[in-house]
Amino acid sequence: MSQRYLLKNAQLPNGALTDVLIVDGVIDSVAVNIATNDAEVFDVTDSVVLPGLVDLHTHLRQPGREDAETVDSGSRAGAKGGFTALSAMANTSPVADNAGVVEQVFRLGQEAGLLDVFPIGAVTRGLAGQELSEIGAMADSIARVRVFSDDGNCVFDPLVMRRALEYVKKFDGVISQHAQEPRLTIGSQMNEGNVSSILGLKGWPAIAEEAIIARDVLLVDHVQSRLHIAHVTTAGGVEIIRWAKARGINVTAEVTPHHLLLTDELARSYDPVFKVNPPLRSEKDVMALREALADGTIDIVATDHAPHTMESKECEWSEASFGMIGLETALSVVQKAMIDTGIMSWEQVADRLSTAPARIAGYEYQGKNLAVGSRANLTVINPKKTWIVDRDLVTSKSRNTPFHGYELPGVITHTFFNGVPTLLNGVINQANGKK
Amino acid sequence: MRHLLSIADLSKTEAISILDTAVELARISDGTVKKLPTLRGRTIVNLFAEDSTRTRISFEAAAKRLSADVINFSAKGSSLSKGESLKDTALTLQAMGADAVVIRHGASGAPQRLADSEWMQGSVINAGDGTHEHPSQALLDAFTIRKHLGKGAPDLHGIKVAIVGDVLHSRVARSNVLLLNLLGAKVTLVAPPTLLPVGVDSWPVNISYNFDEVVASVDVVMMLRVQQERMTDLFFPNAREYSRYFGLNADRLSTMSPTSIVMHPGPMNRGLEISADVADSARSVIVEQVANGVSVRMAILYVLLAGQPLEVGGK
Amino acid sequence: MSSALSAPEIARALIRISHEILEANPDSSKITLLGIPTRGAHLAHRIGVHMREFAGHEIAVGTLDITMHRDDLRMRPPRPIMPTSIPHQGVEGREVILIDDVLFSGRTIRSALDALGEIGRPRRVQLAVLVDRGHRELPIRADFVGKNIPTSITQSVKLHLTEIDSVDEVMLEDQR
Numbered sequence: 001m002s003q004r005y006l007l008k009n010a011q012l013p014n015g016a017l018t019d020v021l022i023v024d025g026v027i028d029s030v031a032v033n034i035a036t037n038d039a040e041v042f043d044v045t046d047s048v049v050l051p052g053l054v055d056l057h058t059h060l061r062q063p064g065r066e067d068a069e070t071v072d073s074g075s076r077a078g079a080k081g082g083f084t085a086l087s088a089m090a091n092t093s094p095v096a097d098n099a100g101v102v103e104q105v106f107r108l109g110q111e112a113g114l115l116d117v118f119p120i121g122a123v124t125r126g127l128a129g130q131e132l133s134e135i136g137a138m139a140d141s142i143a144r145v146r147v148f149s150d151d152g153n154c155v156f157d158p159l160v161m162r163r164a165l166e167y168v169k170k171f172d173g174v175i176s177q178h179a180q181e182p183r184l185t186i187g188s189q190m191n192e193g194n195v196s197s198i199l200g201l202k203g204w205p206a207i208a209e210e211a212i213i214a215r216d217v218l219l220v221d222h223v224q225s226r227l228h229i230a231h232v233t234t235a236g237g238v239e240i241i242r243w244a245k246a247r248g249i250n251v252t253a254e255v256t257p258h259h260l261l262l263t264d265e266l267a268r269s270y271d272p273v274f275k276v277n278p279p280l281r282s283e284k285d286v287m288a289l290r291e292a293l294a295d296g297t298i299d300i301v302a303t304d305h306a307p308h309t310m311e312s313k314e315c316e317w318s319e320a321s322f323g324m325i326g327l328e329t330a331l332s333v334v335q336k337a338m339i340d341t342g343i344m345s346w347e348q349v350a351d352r353l354s355t356a357p358a359r360i361a362g363y364e365y366q367g368k369n370l371a372v373g374s375r376a377n378l379t380v381i382n383p384k385k386t387w388i389v390d391r392d393l394v395t396s397k398s399r400n401t402p403f404h405g406y407e408l409p410g411v412i413t414h415t416f417f418n419g420v421p422t423l424l425n426g427v428i429n430q431a432n433g434k435k
Numbered sequence: 436m437r438h439l440l441s442i443a444d445l446s447k448t449e450a451i452s453i454l455d456t457a458v459e460l461a462r463i464s465d466g467t468v469k470k471l472p473t474l475r476g477r478t479i480v481n482l483f484a485e486d487s488t489r490t491r492i493s494f495e496a497a498a499k500r501l502s503a504d505v506i507n508f509s510a511k512g513s514s515l516s517k518g519e520s521l522k523d524t525a526l527t528l529q530a531m532g533a534d535a536v537v538i539r540h541g542a543s544g545a546p547q548r549l550a551d552s553e554w555m556q557g558s559v560i561n562a563g564d565g566t567h568e569h570p571s572q573a574l575l576d577a578f579t580i581r582k583h584l585g586k587g588a589p590d591l592h593g594i595k596v597a598i599v600g601d602v603l604h605s606r607v608a609r610s611n612v613l614l615l616n617l618l619g620a621k622v623t624l625v626a627p628p629t630l631l632p633v634g635v636d637s638w639p640v641n642i643s644y645n646f647d648e649v650v651a652s653v654d655v656v657m658m659l660r661v662q663q664e665r666m667t668d669l670f671f672p673n674a675r676e677y678s679r680y681f682g683l684n685a686d687r688l689s690t691m692s693p694t695s696i697v698m699h700p701g702p703m704n705r706g707l708e709i710s711a712d713v714a715d716s717a718r719s720v721i722v723e724q725v726a727n728g729v730s731v732r733m734a735i736l737y738v739l740l741a742g743q744p745l746e747v748g749g750k
Numbered sequence: 751m752s753s754a755l756s757a758p759e760i761a762r763a764l765i766r767i768s769h770e771i772l773e774a775n776p777d778s779s780k781i782t783l784l785g786i787p788t789r790g791a792h793l794a795h796r797i798g799v800h801m802r803e804f805a806g807h808e809i810a811v812g813t814l815d816i817t818m819h820r821d822d823l824r825m826r827p828p829r830p831i832m833p834t835s836i837p838h839q840g841v842e843g844r845e846v847i848l849i850d851d852v853l854f855s856g857r858t859i860r861s862a863l864d865a866l867g868e869i870g871r872p873r874r875v876q877l878a879v880l881v882d883r884g885h886r887e888l889p890i891r892a893d894f895v896g897k898n899i900p901t902s903i904t905q906s907v908k909l910h911l912t913e914i915d916s917v918d919e920v921m922l923e924d925q926r
């Protein structure tokens with residue numbers, strides 16, 4: 001007996017109303033009024049069916065900080081947020097700078113079985129920025145790592161960055177750069193500007209991000225490799241990327257949901273839930289980021305989901321850890337910032353949160369945009385409904401969401417991973433996991 | 436008014452009322468009365484996570500003159516310096532039934548974290564947080580200026596004040612800019628560009644890099660403490676050069692108007708931002724600032740605590 | 751709301767109190783009048799003017815704020831502190847006459863005695879009030895009374911003075 005699911009009355013990203021039939025993990029047909037009598041049927045009237053979301057920037061904290069998140073709990077949070085693939089950042093303990101760690105994370109992902117967990121490898125050994133990590137071994141491991149990043153740290157030494165960019169050409173890899181000039185950000189706490197001047201919190205100048213982006217687009221052009229800029233936050237950074245793309249430089253860029261919606265004004269509360277690296281910027285930057293995401297200057301949305309325990313946030317601002325969780329709110333925040341404002345279409349959302357990230361990272365079975373015959377990775381969102389974010393009800397192990405108490409649009413009801421529902425009517429469905 | 440976290444929380448009326456209350460309290464304290472029963476039975480905790488003997492003693496004297504019970508948590512040996520979290524300390528204070536916590540902390544915003552949390556219920560008084568604010572210092576400075584130059588007016592309308600020195604790292608400067616502006620004074624910040632924060636152009640002040648162009652035209656020169664280690668962080672080449680351009684010495688003092696006054700929040704670096712002869716000159720009201728501090732802090736405690744219902748104290 | 755004491759009645763009462771104080775204290779150079787702000791201070795001033803006329807020399811008049819000594823501070827929002835000004839003769843060994851507008855529970859006067867005790871030790875303390883409305887909660891009585899006005903506990907007695915309210919009168923008001 002084959003596994004068959006039928007989504008009735010779905011709206012495709014292009015607006016067409018249709019049914020979607022999934023048979024044995026594959027999208028069997030996308031057509032109006034599909035008749036079948038042996039499929040499990042979900043009436044998804046009013047909902048949009050998107051290709052399964054792909055995150056290129058997720059901190060799953062395992063190994064090392066299992067008290068904040070694990071591959072399993074992060075996978076559940078991902079499924080809840082409509083994701084079918086996550087990219088586990090390398091800044092774990094031990095650092096994912098060798099084949100052993102990336103294979104461990106990859107296997108944990110398979111055990112959880114709710115979505116693809118693709119490990120990201122560290123660029124440098126121990127994230128120290130000095131020697132290259134075992135890039136080749138990680139690429140050849142069962143995890144088949146293609147994205148490398150020292151995220152949390154900037155690959156600051158221009159020679160190290162050059163060599164890394166060159167080295168990954170061997171297997172069409174990409175370096176995801178956390179752009180932060182370290183000398184200009186010693187002890188920095190928040191965006192440098194009017195608000196930081198009043199709050200007496202050490203400023204984090206936009207230039208510290210922009211200087212690295214400028215340097216690296218020139219470097220990648222010189223060595224003809226692939227560069228990805230993680231979490232762009234400034235209007236100036238957008239301008240440099242726009243200039244680089246116009247010159248044909250091979251650079252891609254991401255923006256986080258929180259940088260599309262929140263500003264540094266929130267720091268006035270001194271509540272470290274708003275403390276994040278890179279920091280929340282000004283209204284002007286937010287507007288520039290939205291425009292850049294819509295016009296394609298910024299290619300994708302990535303969550304930078306960064307779980308932290310209560311202790312590391314229930315303290316003074318300057319003592320607190322940087323980071324926010326984001327998997328479960330990402331799509332709703334994008335709807336609020338980009339769809340409900342009329343800046344972007346659902347088709348563009350499908351590209352920015354699924355097709356484009358899968359293409360950048362080379363995730364073979366992801367981002368196939370509901371093509372018939374492709375693996376059935378998809379997510380169903382009802383954009384007409386709203387929900388109120390409650391940090392005590394999150395699926396992640398950590399509760400450091402900056403959106404606590406926000407009413408957000410868009411309720412995700414179903415997620416299908418390889419044709420199997422991982423989220424059913426808003427509830428995690430782990431029964432079909434591979435464990 | 437429940438807490439005093441920032442001057443930005445005060446209305447002009449509230450600020451003037453604190454100053455007026457301090458005037459009466461100063462008058463009472465000048466006489467034979469050393470102690471008032473006003474806060475009898477209240478517990479005030481001085482939570483000093485950073486060393487500041489003078490501010491702590493000033494608050495302690497103010498609380499004791501109002502008959503409050505005072506508990507000191509000082510920097511050395513306090514739970515905060517041993518890595519206990521602010522939260523755990525607050526829970527302890529709540530259990531002790533603290534009606535108010537006077538907090539000095541190295542982290543900007545720590546007092547607001549205490550006040551906004553559910554951890555404790557008493558009033559929170561900011562006695563200096565990081566490079567953010569030091570509201571009681573600004574109030575005592577305004578009190579001192581009004582006494583000397585106020586000509587009987589309730590506010591500081593039209594009085595010209597220069598604040599000179601390390602504005603970037605100064606909580607005193609931030610609170611003073613807000614309060615002086617609230618009370619109608621005209622503030623000019625004088626500093627090397629390295630010691631002014633990015634974003635200072637949004638403040639209600641004039642900016643000058645040239646002390647000599649400002650010193651003769653103001654009624655008050657308020658010097659800020661400059662820490663020696665700033666020069667290793669490249670804020671200025673060396674102490675000598677800083678002193679030459681931004682120090683208050685006898686030459687600059689001689690160009691000041693005869694009715695003008697010199698202030699400094701202390702502790703002073705004599706010879707760096709202020710020369711010894713200026714600090715001790717007749718124009719200097721620095722010692723008086725210290726005395727006024729007690730009356731102003733009594734007024735703050737009175738305004739915050741006297742009307743506080745019993746339930747809030749958590750007894 | 752009804753008028754319990756008219757302007758001429760208030761004026762007569764203050765003159766009478768002035769005479770009575772002088773009769774009770776033959777050495778008028780030893781007298782110090784201390785009015786309790788706000789209205790008691792104005793009454794003290796007026797009584798002082800009368801007494802100077804009758805005695806033929808200056809009478810020491812000052813004010814004594816009791817805010818910091820109140821026992822009901824927690825029941826209301828903090829009130830502004832009023833000036834305390836003790837005449838240069840001080841209070842030590844003096845005949846101090848406390849002056850207030852309305853005598854009610856007696857708590858204000860208890861606070862005033864505490865406040866006075868902080869300043870010094872008068873030879874004797876006497877009390878003059880314009881209105882005694884009854885309902886004492888402490889063993890305190892006035893030595894000089896303008897008028898006894900029996901009231902119910904729910905009523906309020908309010909003195910208006912030209913210095914503040916542009917008219918002299920005592921109003922009786924029913925409260926709910």
Ligand SMILES: [Zn+2]
Nearest residue numbers: 151152178230
């Ligand atoms: Zn990062």
